[in-house]
Amino acid sequence: MKYAYFPGCSLHSTAKEYDCSTKAVCETIGVELEEIPDWNCCGASSAHSLSHKLSLALPARNLGIAEKMGLDVAVPCAACYNRMRAAEQELRGNTSERESINKILSAPFEGGISVKTLPEIIGAPDLAESIRENVKKPLSQLKAACYYGCLLVRPPKVMGFDDAEDPRSLDNIVSAIGVETVNWPYKVECCGASFALTKPSIVVKLTYDILRYAKAAGANCIVCACPLCQANLDTRQKDVEAKYGEKFNLPIFYFTELLALAMDLPVEDCLKRHMVATDEVLRAPITVGSGENADKR
């Protein structure tokens, strides 16, 4: 199984740990990733706010290069996935738009390949065996709230992946490595990451709601598949605690980090980069049926 790999800008800087753990896990379970040479930014939330056509054109260049490689695209970042997938779908159906953008591209996109998100690739039934075989240290000390955020599953018609209101893919993946997952109401709420810079007070409020519902459901960590969600929940957690006078101490893991840990792959460098320390929860003894849920509200 081989994919054209699109890391996106975050995985080269703030979310390096998502990149490293993705590569380590994929190599172990037999998913080959070849980085799209000379890829460009997908345009994120900004391109579509300024021009619809721009939001198609930026991903189109990456799609064209991937098509030349003859490979479907694997995208770890939920925000990039959303933009790449939306562009793929629209350009495939809209010939005139596609042709007009292709005129500018050195590698045109003709709709021959498709974009997949990493939880979809890793969670595919045919990899389950390979994951099971490679688990060396099940992470039964973790009780995770799997957080999908907004862009991984919405809009459902375009993303075509998992359930938009009650997605399970991350829950299934981490369950396979011994992690207990909680049922909670905020798994597809937006964390407001695109306002991290411009409206921090709004972001702190949205982040607070997500953290407190995760905690109230009894989770001791949050698992995500988006560098913007991770950055928001991890780096802003201190601000949230200060503003609302409530301690959370919830580490925010990429699901690939947990897979790597369970497979005993070297991820210490990843974990060192987290703002909320991860060692305590990873070391924690197995507590069966801890009564954390009930009284936290």
Next chain:
Amino acid sequence: MEQPAASEHNTESPTIILGVRTDADFRLRVESLSGEKVMQCYQCGECTAGCPMAFAMDLMPNQVLRMVQLGVSKPVLESSTIWLCAGCETCAARCPRLVSLSKIMDALRQIALSEGKARERNVARFHKIFIDAVARDGRVHEVGMLARYKMAARDLFSDMGLGLRMFLKGKLKLMPDKIKGVDEVRRLIRDTTETPPHPSPKRGGSAAPPPSRRGLGGG
């Protein structure tokens, strides 16, 4: 999916509905930019009920849609709401009439920007600076973009502590990556940016200087 029998507005001159100036072209413009049929909406309020940003908005999402239906452009284009929409697609995923309000919000931002009406100037400025960063290197160099935004917004000191903590954790990459195909990316940006930045000085001629030199950044 055809929209129900709602006849095209026949108003050539502005109409007054309850003392508010309306403009039928507004709806048509929004429809053509967004590709959405706004008359599909029957005002159930699902979009507002699920909107994570509604608590911070000055117009509720369903009110925005209603105003577009009626051609009430001014309060919509001058609202904070269109800039506070996070584009999370919750409304679009849940709309029983299959209207993508997210796309309508995009169209409204584009119109507001082209008319120089962006109420939330920092949000508009951020989007512009973000795309400028893409034009500069082909990828976004977060530190550089952040610094340029902070300068433009004259807000150098908030989040300093956070920035320092991130730096100490090795989360911030100091040098940008410039891609080889950056000229192609600049051409894509230049040829697809229908809405000229406001105010809009003359566009560059040939090999496209990074658009960072113009536009909102100076405002």
